[in-house]
Amino acid sequence: MPQAIIRLPESQTEPLLAAYHIVLRERQRATWFGIALLLLCIGVASVMAEVNLAMLGRNILNFTNYIGRIFYLENNALVFTDFGEWFWGLKKWLLKIGDTLLIAYLGTLLGAIGAFCLCFAASANLATGGKSRFVFRRILEFFRTVPELVFALLFVVAFGLGPLPGVLAIMIHTFGALGKLFAEVVENIDMKPVEGAISSGGTRWQAIRFAVVPQVLSNFASYALLRFEINVRGASVMGFVGAGGIGQDLIEAVRKFYYSDVSAILVLLILTVMLIDLGTEKLRHSLLAREDGT
């Protein structure tokens, strides 16, 4: 079937093509410039981070050996052959993992309560003073930018070893992270119920209680659950600095080369994290489904 293809005359396509090539060349030049810059950054960073590929090559077998080694018992049998021997400290470790979960729970709960109290004052639509809002925002920013392990280090010195500094560190970090998210949720509400509550004679607090909280509660709970999930991971390493939980046993096992203990604790930890992830995901979905339903 013959097909008529409409083409511009040569005299018109030529300048267009030339312009196209100029644009293309510019883009190519920009790409090459970006690649060169990236390579330069990689080079500088490699020198700074003391990257040593030769050593990595020499020792990479250590990594696979290590991963392999943690799956052998003292008597050189595979761990799977003797579960009793592999998980010899099951009761102790489960208790410690329970403690880890409790640290994460208490830290999340206290941090979320703090964030709940402050988020209305830090949101753009409900705050009464611009200045106090600015101050609250900076405080929240500070609390979430400083890593929780730094707080844990500080608190271990101040409060002594044990789970208490771990809980406080997680609480502070959660407070900062959730405060920001909560304030954003509050900023996205429908303001009509607030106006309704106030126009029918409600006070500021009644407006928040009856017009704002019902709108934001399920989102708050969902974010808090997500944070709990993150905090379980965070709490698992709190023991590295002496702030309680399973991390203490783990770092001890790694440092003292109790190979099969390392794998046993890691397996328990990964299973716990997966279970918590699944559980919170279910809860969050049902929360959001309820939100959609009403």
Added chain:
Amino acid sequence: MSEEMVRTKIKSIFQATDTGKPRMDFFPDRAAVAQRHPGLMKPSHQSRIITTLVLGGMLALAVFAAYRLEFSFARLGAGLGQLKTFLGLMVPPSSGSYFPLFAKALGETIAIAFLGTLLAAFFAFPLGFFAARGALGNWLTRFFTRRFSDTIRGVDTLIWALIWINVVGLGPFAGVLAIMTSDIGSFTKLFSEAIEAVDRKQGEGVLSAGGTKLEVIRFGIIPQVLPVLLSQMLYYFESNTRSATIIGIVGAGGIGLHLSEMIRTYEWDRVSFIILMVLVTVAAIDWLSTRLRLKMAGAQ
């Protein structure tokens, strides 16, 4: 209505009406309304019972946690007193004569985060295609790459750092490898999600013009996912800078080593100085990555 207008409006209402007490005069015929809508004024017993039960359960668990974790007001009070002393000693922040050392360590921290993110993306890129539905691989590779990434993500960066220290020794290189390892897991998940979300039509176009499966990926998928991947990498670079500051606590390089040392030797003015340096750096990287991301979104 703009956000600004809503804010001023609500504020003016608050200021005009906020007496601290409910204004019943706004709503004089409450009794009549209650009579007309009896359902609205009655509390719902079922939801109240559920709320009470949930809150009570949470409170009970919290009390149990506090008991189990050996909370005591005496310890809390003593610790807060100490903390106050430390905070007092933190001002004014001062580096002593260690500024060059701290600056170098901070540079190391940024280098760790940068290289770790980049390497993780490099390795996760192909894995993402194997873990995504409708790209490379089949259900078997998909299953295994997904479980692989789940397992990796279940282990914290610090634990990876401990393991890598056994391989390459103490120092920042172990930190790079640790950040790389833990981010391979996250990136594989994020990349595969981005790949699953692409518009299939462009790939079909390549296929119908006689392209191979690899060409579909190169011309049909990659142009769509690349901006998403780059913006995720920038975001992770920023968050990894924060992780890289603590990775030194276990000996994997960066500012964390100095920070934990200064805390353990009670050099509080240096502690606050280091924290300030970290905050400034993170803010700078945040600013930079936001600008780059906006620029990329504009280029799209």
